[in-house]
Each structure stands twice: as C-alpha cells, then as structure tokens.
Amino acid sequence: MNSTKNTFLGLLIVFFCSNFCFAKIWTPRIISDNMVLQQQSTVTIWGWTTEAAETITVKGSWNDNEVTTRAYQGSWSVKLSTPSAGGPFTLTISGHETINFDNIMIGEVWIASGQSNMEWTPNMGLDNADEEIQNADYPNIRFFTVPKFVSDVPVEDTYGEWVSSSPKTMQNFSSVGYFFGRKLHKDLSIPIGIISSNWGGTPIEVWMARNLIENDKELNDAKVYLEGSAGAPKTLGTLYNGMIYPLAKFKIAGVIWYQGESNRVNAKSYYKSFPMLIRSWRALWEEDFPFLYAQIAPYTYVRDTQDLKAALIRDAQLTTLKSVENTGMAVTNDIGNLDDIHPRNKQEVGHRLALWALAKTYGIKGIPFSGPVYKSMEINKNKIVVHFEYAEHGLRKKGKELNEFYIAGVDEKFYPAKAKIDGNTVIVSSSKVKNPIAVRFAFYDKALPNLYNSHDLPASAFRTDNFDD
Secondary structure, eight states: OHHHHHHHHHHHHHHHHHIIIIISEEOOTTSSTTOEEESSSEEEEEEEESSTTOEEEEEETTTOOEEEEEOBTTEEEEEEEOOSSEEEEEEEEESSSEEEEEEEEEEEEEEEEESHHHHOOGGGOOTTHHHHHHTOOEEEEEEEEOOOOOOSSOOSOOOOOEEEEOHHHHTTSOHHHHHHHHHHHHHHOSOEEEEEEEOTTOOGGGGSOHHHHHTOHHHHHHGGGOOOOTTOOOSTTHHIIIIIGGGTTSOOSEEEEEOOGGGGGGGGGHHHHHHHHHHHHHHHHTSOOOEEEEOOOOOOSSTTSOOOHHHHHHHHHHHHHHHSSSEEEEOOTTSOOTTOSSOSOHHHHHHHHHHHIIIIISOOTTOOOOOOEEEEEEEETTEEEEEEESOTTOEEESSSSOOOEEEEOTTOOEEEOEEEEETTEEEEEBTTBSSOOEEEESOSTTOOOOEEETTSOBOOOEESOOOOO
C-alpha cells in the first residue's frame, strides 16, 4: 500500500511540474478528451492556472455560450448548462493560452464503486468472456478507471483517462460497470459514462470520511475488527480521500455499489455504516442521486456451519433499501457460487442494477425491477403468513419444494419450516413450533433459496425478528 502511495505521489509531482512548466492552464484528468458530461444539467468545469488571478473563459460547442470567471489563487471553476444527450462536442478553455477537448459526449454518467466484485474485470474471470469481449465495441459507452490510491487527506485530482468501450478497453474494465452501462445505452439510446473506482478486499470504512467513523462511538468501536485481504487498505477514509473526493465536482446521474464481504468481521455495524456512506457521498456531491447496490451473494466463508455474518450484511442492505430514499438493491442469491467469492455471472448483476435505474431513475414504465421483498407477516394459529412487495402477479418456486424458510417460537430457536406459496404470500409452519412468532428466509451465509416473483427475479433474504444472534 505504501509503495502504491509513494509511486502515485511521485507521478503526481511530475504531472504538476509538467503542467506548471508547460501547460500553464490545466484541468483534472476527469475533464479531458472523450469524456461524457451529464445531460440536461449544470456541470462544473474546473481547473488551475499558473496566473493567480487570470480571467478564464469556457465554451462548449453544444451551445457556443461563453462563461467567464476569474481565477482565485490559481484555481478556477465555471458552471455550464448541458442539453439533451448527443455529441460529439468540443470544449474550449481560454486564458493566456487555449485548451481544446474533443470527442465529448453528453449523456448519463454513473460511478461504479466497491470492492473486488465490482472491480472484477472480464480478464479476471467472466462467464462467456471471449464472446463478451469480442462484442464490446460501443464507441458511445465511455470508461474512466480511477487508479488505486490511498491518501490521509482529500486530494483534488486523480490519474486516469476516458476511453471508448472496445474489445481492448472493456476486458480490463469493471464487468458489472460495463454490463450496467451497456443495458442503459441500449435501452435509452444515449451515451453512457461509467467511472470505476474500486479496490478489492476493502471494508466500507475506508470509503467514508474518517471523522464520520471516529465521531460515532458504535462505528469507532467496531473498526477494531476490520480485516482486509492481503494488500487492501484498512485505514479509515483513505480511499474516500484518494479515490472518491477527486470526483466530487464531476456531475453524475448516480452510483452503483458492490461491497460488503469485507465487513463480515463487524457486520452489525453495517446497519449504520452503509446508510451513512450513502448520505455522506450525497452530501459531498450536494445531490440526492440514486444509489443502487448489489446484495452480496452466498458463499462458504466457514464450512460445516450456518454462519450468520454475511446474512447480517445482506439484512443491513435490505434495511437500507427500506430506510434510505432513492436506493435500489439487486438480489444475487441465485447467481452466486458457494466455492468462489467472485461469481462469474456479472452480466446478470449489471442487468439487475440497470433494471432499477431504468424503472426508478429514468421512469420507464412496465419494467420489473425487483424480486420479492419482505413486507409484513401475520400469525394464523400455528402458521405464519408472509406478505411481499413486488409480488403483485404472484410468487413461484424453482424446484419441487420451497426452501430456506425457518420458523421460531418464544424460545427464539429456529427450525426448518414447511413453506407453501399462496398467491403472493407464503404460508410457513413447522410441527416443532406450535406457537410461532418469527420467520427467517435464507438467513445464513450459504443459503441458496428458490423463491421468485413472476418476472423471474429472486426474493431477498429476510428476517422478521430482531433476536440478538
């Protein structure tokens, strides 16, 4: 980690020196040729100049309106209005010299962030990888990859470059990010920009401002349990500073997120840290953008036991869906791999995240976007009837018997239950529980449930209790 940091700092010094010596006026790397700017919005174009109080003029070819500002201590920033999606356009920045950026598209821009399952590229492992790579020629899907960089303080810039999707570029880009962007591009028929900012093995605490953790007793106490994979940073806030903060002025449509496995060690704190991360990023951008995320998949973390740590993460993700507005959750419990923490079906993960965006962010009618989500329960003698959202047209099972339902009485001991679909409800019972009070569904790390709605989207794991496990 220190080596990565020192190398990047060295390169950053060279970069800034070269700009001071030659470029005179410059922008962060996120503003460059081939970028995608958010459509029908006000975007920020910013940068620096060696002339401390220089007058800077910025013009986009989409409307030829010039916007002028005066640098303050070498920093400058302007706001530009963008039209509906289209392009290519140019952007001109003028002062004592002129910079031109070409091949700019206007469309929808999303950040794809998290740990390894979001970072995972086709070259790392993907179902049908060769064909997907070969067919990845989409000039108006653009990628920007934020390099791995830790920092103890917020930084203003990051290396990286915008590139068009092609077999060459796609194979080393986030698979989930690509498939999410491809679905939006095809369904909306507009340019899509995906900014990938990920680091495998990282806990959520490194993606949040340090003071948020330290000022919360529960989260500050929970940080002592943090564990990351070899080489993954665990210091509070360091990736927020180095890989998120530099993007905060760049206008985006929203965020997709795939993370949680590394927080099994302090899973109970995820009920608080995950909503806090969402709200803190929105505060940084000063925008309540949609935040869509993948619920982590089943995996054998501990053999021969029904460990609940990942189940708690999934439950915290479900709870966040219900408690934080403008969020969406793609369930992945049917496309995981108990022997591989990196399941290869990234196509479906990206697709399911895109369904949420198309239906909820872009308002396209008639798109089923969620599998069944627990709504409520009622006790009927020795049975419990479970009600679901997103099951208006009924529920169905894959297989002979509906599985992974458990039921408990006042002793809080759960037993495997018989479960029967009745329209858009499930009736749960067990001969061992005469007076049931709670139901759990797929509530352990390795659970492989088989409940779906009529649109073939899987049900989220859930629990109706708050027992202290």
